Amino acid sequence: xxxxxxxxxxxxxxxxxxLFQIDVSSHEKIFARIGVDESKFPKLSKMRDYYSDxxxxxxxxxxxxxxxxxxxxxxxxxxxxxxxxxxxxxTCEVALKADKAVFCFAD
Numbered sequence: 283x284x285x286x287x288x289x290x291x292x293x294x295x296x297x298x299x300x301l302f303q304i305d306v307s308s309h310e311k312i313f314a315r316i317g318v319d320e321s322k323f324p325k326l327s328k329m330r331d332y333y334s335d336x337x338x339x340x341x342x343x344x345x346x347x348x349x350x351x352x353x354x355x356x357x358x359x360x361x362x363x364x365x366x367x368x369x370x371x372x373t374c375e376v377a378l379k380a381d382k383a384v385f386c387f388a389d
């Protein structure tokens with residue numbers, strides 16, 4: 283599972299409770315659908331490798347949320363992936379309001 287945390291730093295985020303997880307199946311579906319062109323989804327592409335950590339600082343979260351919104355349009359008939367994307371977007375909103383970063387920790 284890809285564990286999603288919010289924090290001021292990697293260390294503080296790692297100590298905080300995870301907010302949710304992205305399973306490998308949903309991750310594979312997302313990146314199969316958005317393709318490999320990193321120029322279209324530069325922020326989401328930071329988490330393309332399921333087994334590597336990724337970080338999104340507060341200044342990146344608006345763009346990341348726009349990319350998530352665009353990706354959700356591609357999953358209107360897949361409720362499970364849409365739910366993962368909605369939860370991820372909500373997590374980004376929480377982090378942005380608190381001026382914190384979002385961390386994706388690989389298992």
